[in-house]
Amino acid sequence: MKVFWKTILVFIGAVIILSAAAFLLPEKVHVERTATIDAPARIVFNQVNDLHCWGKWATWNQIDPEMKVEYINGGVGQESGYHWNNANQQVGNGKLYITRSLPYDSIVVSMDFMKGGLATGYFLFKEDSGKTAVIWAFDTHLGNNPLARWMGLMFDKMMGPDFEKGLANLNTLSKSIIGEQRPVVEIVSLPEVVYAGMKKTVKWENIGAEMGMMYSKISGFLQKNGISVTDMPFTIYHSMSEGEMEIECGLPVNTGFDSTPEITYSKRVAGKYVFGIHVGNYETLEATHTVVQEWITRHGFSVTGGPVEVYLTDPGTEPDPGKWVTNIYYPL
Known part of the structure; x- marks a missing residue:
């Protein structure tokens, strides 16, 4: 019996220590990836600014083709957005809005993952010699939840590969538009x-x-x-x-x-x-x-x-x- 209570006390102590230590961890999470796209900024920018195109390059939008999407304000440009609903826990439900769109320069989006919290994402575009350097970043606040603070340490490893794959898809898509001479609208x-x-x-x-x-x-x-x-x-x-x-x-x-x-x-x-x-x-x-x-x-x-x-x-x-x-x- 003494061993049992001793184990309980050790467990409780570990929880207290980990919870206290969590408040020493970063309260903010930042994930960022960069890539060079082999296309002019106008082409690359519009594949991000038009939310209808996200299914062609953004990995999260490709997880489940049955995901239901409702576009807001046409789904293109500043003040547009979309709501998504899906039974797949990897996708879930949420909202995304473009809060700022500066043509060929930058895009800022707000994301509401419902139970998963709020986040902000941004894209920066800089063209040089017909190619475009793109920065894709994600920021969120973890609040005072100790578990969330510990999970925050893994965000970069969890999300980074998806950002890298998404940027690679964006490069492939942009090059195909040039190769096929498709008009960008x-x-x-x-x-x-x-x-x-x-x-x-x-x-x-x-x-x-x-x-x-x-x-x-x-x-x-x-x-x-x-x-x-x-x-x-x-x-x-x-x-x-x-x-x-x-x-x-x-x-x-x-x-x-x-x-x-x-x-x-x-x-x-x-x-x-x-x-x-x-x-x-x-x-x-x-x-x-x-x-x-x-x-x-x-x-x-x-x-x-x-x-x-x-x-x-x-x-x-x-x-x-x-x-x-x-x-x-x-x-x-």
């Missing part, structure tokens, strides 16, 4: 643009010739009135039907003017736009539009106007159509 904020514009309903087969004539008339009007062009030409597609479409060709200008029956002084509104880059001949623009449109549908957004094409390359100075760059915008 994102949301951007654009300022107001004042422009001289001309609208016309044209037949599909004549659009190239009609646009050339419209830009020529706008340029002639601006030169005659001493008005300067401040940016690249663009086209707004106001409506489309079988066989024809209503388009508006525009040139950004440095000042206002009185509209004529043919040339109007207009403004392209400031706001958020879904944005994609098309590289190649104008004849293949439709394929990039399709990618952007499918992205909009998948994220649950609604457009508020016709798409805009901004032509960054002058075919007169760049004869190779494969190098022509066109920005595509859909207003939200």
Whole structure:
């Protein structure tokens, strides 16, 4: 009996000592891994900023393909997030929100693991010579729970390998986007643009010739009135039907003017736009539009106007159509 009580006392003493020692352990946990991704920052950043992409690279999101996910605010960019539910104890239930998103520079996320507590994660991106250094980090407070304090000593060994694998997956994904020349779609904020514009309903087969004539008339009007062009030409597609479409060709200008029956002084509104880059001949623009449109549908957004094409390359100075760059915008 004395041996029994002596064992109990030793056990109780050990618990007291370990509990007291726990308060000498760090109250905060920090896990961090770094990797160089063989892709520009714009590509890498958007695979993290778009929460729909996490299942392609984040190891936790790949544990159980049956995990139920509900996206918040489209699941892309600042103030978006997702809730997850899963019977698998490795996944459990929780919430993740992007609390800060600075394009191509950094992303901060807050995580609520419900019974598992709260945590903050962040990603830092720095591009150099077409490659991107990425830092992925995780911070949490363990509070005054002695067991949690002792568990905190193992966080780096438990989570570090998942971070390393996730960054390796992110590298593979980003390189595949480059290799397959897939357009990267994102949301951007654009300022107001004042422009001289001309609208016309044209037949599909004549659009190239009609646009050339419209830009020529706008340029002639601006030169005659001493008005300067401040940016690249663009086209707004106001409506489309079988066989024809209503388009508006525009040139950004440095000042206002009185509209004529043919040339109007207009403004392209400031706001958020879904944005994609098309590289190649104008004849293949439709394929990039399709990618952007499918992205909009998948994220649950609604457009508020016709798409805009901004032509960054002058075919007169760049004869190779494969190098022509066109920005595509859909207003939200």
